[in-house]
Amino acid sequence: MEKIKVQDSVGAVLIHDMTQIIPGITKGPRFRKGHVVREEDIPVLLSMGKEHIYVWDQTPGLIHENEAAERLAKASCGPGITLDEPKEGKITFTAAQDGLLYVSEDGILALNSLEYIILSTLHNHRPVKKGAKIAGTRVVPLMIDETLVLEAERLANTFSTPLLEVRPLKSFKVGIVTTGSEVFQGRIQDKFGPVLKAKVEGWGSVVLGQTFASDDISMIQHSIRDHLNQGADMILVSGGMSVDPDDVTPTAIKEMGAELITYGAPVLPGAMFLLAYMGNIPILGLPGCVMYSKTTAFDLFAPRLLAGERLSRLDIVKTGHGGLCLDCPVCSYPHCSFGK
Template structure:
């Protein structure tokens, strides 16, 4: 790459984008990489302070920033992700190609960013994502990079770093427990909450059963739901450690595998997760009725994408598991669950 005077640049090809900034009015690309400079362009270049331009004369073993960014994109992008059709100022943006849960291989991402001169930036792992949402970007630092740096990255990274797990539509059985609700002393407030949170992801409550605090009756209805092949069972009410709250015991004794009773998330400490074969059973604490965001908002999209969560997955939520209950909620683009 060599520098030449703009007065001698007619007919030359720009090796990079040229940005124009008009304070308070405009910031953007004046000329695109690859633009062939014309006589009338000279005055425009001078007006933004460009008295010289850089013309790249490629040498063997060198890559332009755009070409390097494309190769990095091809290296890191997996299923459910697409990239920008146009490269601006050497940067390629990444977008979700489907509704789902963003997955980031954090170990591989760290290795790639540790090489130097190569950067990949992403949103947080396990963020629920809508199709078309921006989820990351890449570029290299120098305008011209040694190709060996890219080759080393291609040898080092063995797994895709960024992908989106598709969220599936599921049919849910809602079992609401509590003597006060069963006997009509208070109105159930769980149904609209669970319907809303499931509906946001295209799933639905196909049946609600309201039961007293009876372990045997709860077990019976869980087994009925399993025999009817529902995709998921959500149990609400009776999730504390009071002697009358028997829902956790009923879930444990229904024949499934208990993952956890308790989570390091506030609100949501009394959350329960179990599986009967591949059918998830969620015990949702009362905080879900009145808090905007709880542990349910963190776990639900992952369950709906058919990820089988482990105790380690739940334990990891302790770091970032405190909801600040902001007046204006920006979840999932906040610190909660990150």
């Protein structure tokens, strides 16, 4: 701690809060601990009756918490994120656009393993809206050894992708194939179409069309190929996903030459979810729960596809940890444990 004249304090770091009292108007901290004194602060300090102030004794190799937080934030931040101004060694990250949050879990662990470094985030693959708070960083001491910050910056650069980014969802042309002889024959009303259309449009994509097929392998395959020929970027096949002998949707998809990624996901509801690819076009087999459950495996995986990912079986099976929906009376997803 060092006592210096106010007139000589530009660039110095305050070691405690300083209260300003204006009778009838305000009483509270005018300058916070850690504030870096600026030229325009001098008249204010003098008006507060301060001839001398106590500041941090500058030591070579130490940097101020605000500078350290700013460097950490910039090292961690990728596209689609806005950083606020540093305050008391803290910086808040907010989404600059609607999209899906991507977090490098290994990168966050690496940074937080360093002494005095803190980076706290929301969960990976969380849908976020523009302006939403998604992360925050800070350093613990008022002044921190710069070598720690340099090491954090080096670690962040060792990862192939940013530690944090918000990826926008692409606008896909989506074809819907609704299977089931009872629907195809008109014996019951289609309930899948309106649900899927609302979800697709809510994600910013468009429904290219919806076709109906009976429980017939060749008819299902023909409907899928018809949407592909029309330029679909994604195919949703609803119904016929159970193990009943007359539920032939998985067989139809596999036998048309698609690359099967998974038939089954460790997610409830949505265990009978199917993902396959025809070239680069994802085909999603959707179980009946998508029709009546507010949030299912479909809501976890479709946005990641729309964000440009090509999902593997490992990506699917990892969701078992957190893949249990609690069926809350009022669904609050994504503000809950589902898919985390």
